[in-house]
Amino acid sequence: MDTLSPTPRPHRPSARRKEARPGELLEAALALFVEKGFAATRVEEVAARAGVSKGTLFLYFPSKEELFKAVVRENASRHLHDAFLEVAEYAGTSAELLHEFIRRWWTQYGGTPAAGLTKLIMSEAANFPDLAQYYQDEVVQPSHELVRRIVQRGIDRGELREVDLTLAAHLIVAxxxxLVTWRFSLAPCCPATLMPDPLALLDMHADMVVRGLRQE
Amino acid sequence: MDTLSPTPRPHRPSARRKEARPGELLEAALALFVEKGFAATRVEEVAARAGVSKGTLFLYFPSKEELFKAVVRENASRHLHDAFLEVAEYAGTSAELLHEFIRRWWTQYGGTPAAGLTKLIMSEAANFPDLAQYYQDEVVQPSHELVRRIVQRGIDRGELREVDLTLAAHLIVAxxxxLVTWRFSLAPCCPATLMPDPLALLDMHADMVVRGLRQE
Amino acid sequence: MDTLSPTPRPHRPSARRKEARPGELLEAALALFVEKGFAATRVEEVAARAGVSKGTLFLYFPSKEELFKAVVRENASRHLHDAFLEVAEYAGTSAELLHEFIRRWWTQYGGTPAAGLTKLIMSEAANFPDLAQYYQDEVVQPSHELVRRIVQRGIDRGELREVDLTLAAHLIVAxxxxLVTWRFSLAPCCPATLMPDPLALLDMHADMVVRGLRQE
Amino acid sequence: MDTLSPTPRPHRPSARRKEARPGELLEAALALFVEKGFAATRVEEVAARAGVSKGTLFLYFPSKEELFKAVVRENASRHLHDAFLEVAEYAGTSAELLHEFIRRWWTQYGGTPAAGLTKLIMSEAANFPDLAQYYQDEVVQPSHELVRRIVQRGIDRGELREVDLTLAAHLIVAxxxxLVTWRFSLAPCCPATLMPDPLALLDMHADMVVRGLRQE
DNA sequence: GATGAATGAGAATTCATTCAT
DNA sequence: GATGAATGAATTCTCATTCAT
Known part of the structure; x- marks a missing residue:
C-alpha cells in the first residue's frame, strides 16, 4: 500500500528502511524469544529474520539484553487503556459484558503474535526480575483491576453474587x-486435535463464569 | 546395602545404588532448570547444588540434554496412576469429588517442587519437541482423560449438565x-500480596466449576 | 581558486585543495593515536574530532593504516633542515650553542603537539616496522648526526673533551x-606536581652536559 | 635448579603445572603487550605463547584487562626495596655509588625482560589511568626518591654541588x-649498529653525571 | 568412582570499510 | 564531495565436555 501510493516526498528508501528497522527487529525478536527463550535465541537469528546482518542489530540495540527489554516494553500494555474505557461505558448485562470482554481480549491480544509476550515473561521472569516487576505493575495488576471492576459492576447491579474479587479475577483470567501459554508452548509441537477451538473454549469459559457467579 | 535389602517395590534392583546420587542431581537440575531455563542453567551449578563436581555429573548423564530429559521423565506422571484408581472407586457426590480431586492435586503435585516441571515444559517445549510430545502423551492427555471421567461420571449420575467434555476438562485444568506456572515465574519476583492463598483459590475454583456445570 | 594562485612554495599545486581537509584529519589522528594508541583509536573518533563523517575520512585515506602512515610522514623531520643550517652557521661558544639548541628544540618541537609523534613511534614501532625504519632514517639518525656535529665542533674548538660522539649524542638526546614521552604518557594522568618545569629541566640538562663534556 | 633437586613429594605433574600457569601466562602477556600493545595483542596469542589454550587463560584471569593489570602489578617494584637498603649502607664515594647504582639497575632490571613494563606503561597510561597512577606511586616516585637520596648524600659529604634534587633526579633517570624504551621499541626493528652498547652508555652517563654535579 | 584442569566450539559484540543516496 | 546505514570479519569470553590423576 505504502509503496504504491504516490506521496509528495516519499522518504528515500534507505531512510524509510531505517525507520522501520527497530520495529522489524522487535517483531523478529519477540517471535524467536517466545519460541526458544532468551538464552537459546542467537542475535544472528533475530537479525536474519528481520532481514539484516548481525551488526545492524547492534546499531539499534546496544545489547541482546536491551533488545529483550525493548521487546517487553514494546508489547506490554497495548490495549489495556481502551478496555478500561469500554468497561466504564458498557450498558449491557454482566453476562454480555463478560462474553464481550473475553472475545475482544482474544481478537486484540490473545490471538495475536503479541500474546507471546505472556509466555515469554513466564519463562524469563527469574532471569529478568526487573522486567517481571514491570510486567506485573503495567500489565498484570491493571488487568486484574479491570476484571475486578467488571465483577464489582455485576454485584452492584444485582446480577452477581458477592464474592472475593481478587480470587474471582484470578479465576477469570487464568x-x-x-490459552496463550499453550498457544506458544505445547500447541506448536503437538497434534492440532489437542488444542480445542479457542473461541469455543472462551465462550464456554464466559458461560461457566457467569453461571458460577450469578445471583441465585 | 541398599541393593540387598528386600523392599516392596525396588524400581530395578541393580540400579538402586546408581540412582542414589542421580536423584540429588535430578533434584538440583529440576530446581535450576525451572528457575533459569535450560540454556541459562550451567551444569556446574547443578553439580554444585547437588554437592558433587562437574565431572561427576557426566558420570551419570552423558550430556546436559540427557540430564534434562531425565529430569522430565523422572517427574512426569508420578501420582497419576493412583488418582485414576481413586476416581474409579469414589463413592461421594461430584461436588465432593471435584473438591477432593483439586485439593489432592495441590498437596501431591501443585504445591511440591515437582510442579516446576509444568513451567519447565511450557518454557522449553519448542526446544525439545520430543519431550513436549512425551509430556503431552504421558501427563497432559491422561490428566485430561481423568478430568473428563470425573465430569462424565457427574453427567451419568445426573448431577452435571451435558457439556463438551474436552472443553470442560481444559477449563477445570487451566x-x-x-497456579503452578505463577508459583515458579512471577511469584518469586513480586510482592507476596499479589499471590492469593492457593487453597482458597482452588476451593473457589472447585465451587465455581460445580456451579457452572451442575444440572439445574 | 587556491590551485590557480601562484604562491612562493606551493607543496604541489594540484594537491593544495585536497590537503585542506586531510590536514584536520591528520591533526585529529595524531592527537588520538598518541593518546590511545593505533589499535585503541577508532576511525570514527578521528573523523568526529576533525568534524567530518566516518565516510569522509576514507575519501582521503584508503585505510586506517594509511592514515597512520600519513600521520607519521607528515610530522617527521619538520624543522630538522633548518636546525642543520643554524648549527653550521653558529658563531658562539659550545655552551651557548647547546643551550640554544635545546631551547629551540623545545619551542619548535618538544613543546608542540607534533612531539606526540615521538611517543607514538615508541609505542607502535613493532606493529609498523617499516615506519619505525623510516623514522629511524629520517628523524633519529639526522638528529643524532646534528648533535654529534655540535659536540665535534666543541672538540674542534678546544672547548670540549674528546669523547665517544655516538654515546655523547645519545646522552644529550635522551x-x-x-621529556616528550612523559608529556604524552604519565603526565596527563598524574598530579601536575610530578612534572618539573620543562624549561628549568632543559636548562639544567644543558648545563650538566656542558660541565660533563668540557675540557679541564 | 628446582626441577633437578630431588624433593620428598614432587607435586603431581598437573598440580605443578597448575601452580606455574599464572606465571607462564604473565610472562607471555608481558612480552606480547610490550611488543604489540594491549589492544593489538590477542588473548589467544598470549595463551599460545604460554603453551595453553584460550580457555585456560580465562581460568586464571577473568578478563584481558585483569590480565593486563596483573602483568603490571607483578612486575612493578621488584628490586626497589633492596636498592634502598644498599644505598643507605653504602660506604664509598658518590662517584662509585652512582656507577654502582646504574650498573646494578641494568643487571637487575633494565637488561631483563621485566623492563618491558616501562615501555608498556608509557604506551598504555592513557587507557589505564588507574594503573598509571599505581605505577607512578609504586615505581616512579620511589625511584626518584632513591636517586634524590643519592644526590643528597653526595651534597652532605661535600662531594657534589648543591642542586635542585628533583631536576637532578629526572636527569639521572632519563x-x-x-634506554629500556628503545630496547623495546626501535631497537628490535632497526639495525643493531644504531644501538650503542648499554653498559658503555651507562658508564659514560654515570661519568657525565658525576662531572656535571661535582663540587669544584 | 570422583575430581577439576584443560579444551575449543560457539555466541555476543566491535569496528574498519563499503556504497547507495 | 559528503554522509551514515549496513556489513561481516575478527575478537573476547563462556561453558559443555573430556580425561589424566
Whole structure:
C-alpha cells in the first residue's frame, strides 16, 4: 500500500528502511524469544529474520539484553487503556459484558503474535526480575483491576453474587493466560486435535463464569 | 546395602545404588532448570547444588540434554496412576469429588517442587519437541482423560449438565496449571500480596466449576 | 581558486585543495593515536574530532593504516633542515650553542603537539616496522648526526673533551625524548606536581652536559 | 635448579603445572603487550605463547584487562626495596655509588625482560589511568626518591654541588628509562649498529653525571 | 568412582570499510 | 564531495565436555 501510493516526498528508501528497522527487529525478536527463550535465541537469528546482518542489530540495540527489554516494553500494555474505557461505558448485562470482554481480549491480544509476550515473561521472569516487576505493575495488576471492576459492576447491579474479587479475577483470567501459554508452548509441537477451538473454549469459559457467579 | 535389602517395590534392583546420587542431581537440575531455563542453567551449578563436581555429573548423564530429559521423565506422571484408581472407586457426590480431586492435586503435585516441571515444559517445549510430545502423551492427555471421567461420571449420575467434555476438562485444568506456572515465574519476583492463598483459590475454583456445570 | 594562485612554495599545486581537509584529519589522528594508541583509536573518533563523517575520512585515506602512515610522514623531520643550517652557521661558544639548541628544540618541537609523534613511534614501532625504519632514517639518525656535529665542533674548538660522539649524542638526546614521552604518557594522568618545569629541566640538562663534556 | 633437586613429594605433574600457569601466562602477556600493545595483542596469542589454550587463560584471569593489570602489578617494584637498603649502607664515594647504582639497575632490571613494563606503561597510561597512577606511586616516585637520596648524600659529604634534587633526579633517570624504551621499541626493528652498547652508555652517563654535579 | 584442569566450539559484540543516496 | 546505514570479519569470553590423576 505504502509503496504504491504516490506521496509528495516519499522518504528515500534507505531512510524509510531505517525507520522501520527497530520495529522489524522487535517483531523478529519477540517471535524467536517466545519460541526458544532468551538464552537459546542467537542475535544472528533475530537479525536474519528481520532481514539484516548481525551488526545492524547492534546499531539499534546496544545489547541482546536491551533488545529483550525493548521487546517487553514494546508489547506490554497495548490495549489495556481502551478496555478500561469500554468497561466504564458498557450498558449491557454482566453476562454480555463478560462474553464481550473475553472475545475482544482474544481478537486484540490473545490471538495475536503479541500474546507471546505472556509466555515469554513466564519463562524469563527469574532471569529478568526487573522486567517481571514491570510486567506485573503495567500489565498484570491493571488487568486484574479491570476484571475486578467488571465483577464489582455485576454485584452492584444485582446480577452477581458477592464474592472475593481478587480470587474471582484470578479465576477469570487464568484460562485466558493458560490459552496463550499453550498457544506458544505445547500447541506448536503437538497434534492440532489437542488444542480445542479457542473461541469455543472462551465462550464456554464466559458461560461457566457467569453461571458460577450469578445471583441465585 | 541398599541393593540387598528386600523392599516392596525396588524400581530395578541393580540400579538402586546408581540412582542414589542421580536423584540429588535430578533434584538440583529440576530446581535450576525451572528457575533459569535450560540454556541459562550451567551444569556446574547443578553439580554444585547437588554437592558433587562437574565431572561427576557426566558420570551419570552423558550430556546436559540427557540430564534434562531425565529430569522430565523422572517427574512426569508420578501420582497419576493412583488418582485414576481413586476416581474409579469414589463413592461421594461430584461436588465432593471435584473438591477432593483439586485439593489432592495441590498437596501431591501443585504445591511440591515437582510442579516446576509444568513451567519447565511450557518454557522449553519448542526446544525439545520430543519431550513436549512425551509430556503431552504421558501427563497432559491422561490428566485430561481423568478430568473428563470425573465430569462424565457427574453427567451419568445426573448431577452435571451435558457439556463438551474436552472443553470442560481444559477449563477445570487451566487454573491449576496457571497456579503452578505463577508459583515458579512471577511469584518469586513480586510482592507476596499479589499471590492469593492457593487453597482458597482452588476451593473457589472447585465451587465455581460445580456451579457452572451442575444440572439445574 | 587556491590551485590557480601562484604562491612562493606551493607543496604541489594540484594537491593544495585536497590537503585542506586531510590536514584536520591528520591533526585529529595524531592527537588520538598518541593518546590511545593505533589499535585503541577508532576511525570514527578521528573523523568526529576533525568534524567530518566516518565516510569522509576514507575519501582521503584508503585505510586506517594509511592514515597512520600519513600521520607519521607528515610530522617527521619538520624543522630538522633548518636546525642543520643554524648549527653550521653558529658563531658562539659550545655552551651557548647547546643551550640554544635545546631551547629551540623545545619551542619548535618538544613543546608542540607534533612531539606526540615521538611517543607514538615508541609505542607502535613493532606493529609498523617499516615506519619505525623510516623514522629511524629520517628523524633519529639526522638528529643524532646534528648533535654529534655540535659536540665535534666543541672538540674542534678546544672547548670540549674528546669523547665517544655516538654515546655523547645519545646522552644529550635522551632527556629530550624522555621529556616528550612523559608529556604524552604519565603526565596527563598524574598530579601536575610530578612534572618539573620543562624549561628549568632543559636548562639544567644543558648545563650538566656542558660541565660533563668540557675540557679541564 | 628446582626441577633437578630431588624433593620428598614432587607435586603431581598437573598440580605443578597448575601452580606455574599464572606465571607462564604473565610472562607471555608481558612480552606480547610490550611488543604489540594491549589492544593489538590477542588473548589467544598470549595463551599460545604460554603453551595453553584460550580457555585456560580465562581460568586464571577473568578478563584481558585483569590480565593486563596483573602483568603490571607483578612486575612493578621488584628490586626497589633492596636498592634502598644498599644505598643507605653504602660506604664509598658518590662517584662509585652512582656507577654502582646504574650498573646494578641494568643487571637487575633494565637488561631483563621485566623492563618491558616501562615501555608498556608509557604506551598504555592513557587507557589505564588507574594503573598509571599505581605505577607512578609504586615505581616512579620511589625511584626518584632513591636517586634524590643519592644526590643528597653526595651534597652532605661535600662531594657534589648543591642542586635542585628533583631536576637532578629526572636527569639521572632519563637516560635509563630512555634506554629500556628503545630496547623495546626501535631497537628490535632497526639495525643493531644504531644501538650503542648499554653498559658503555651507562658508564659514560654515570661519568657525565658525576662531572656535571661535582663540587669544584 | 570422583575430581577439576584443560579444551575449543560457539555466541555476543566491535569496528574498519563499503556504497547507495 | 559528503554522509551514515549496513556489513561481516575478527575478537573476547563462556561453558559443555573430556580425561589424566
Amino acid at each position: 484460562p485466558l493466560v493458560q | 487454573p491449576l496449571v496457571q | 632527556p629530550l625524548v624522555q | 637516560p635509563l628509562v630512555q
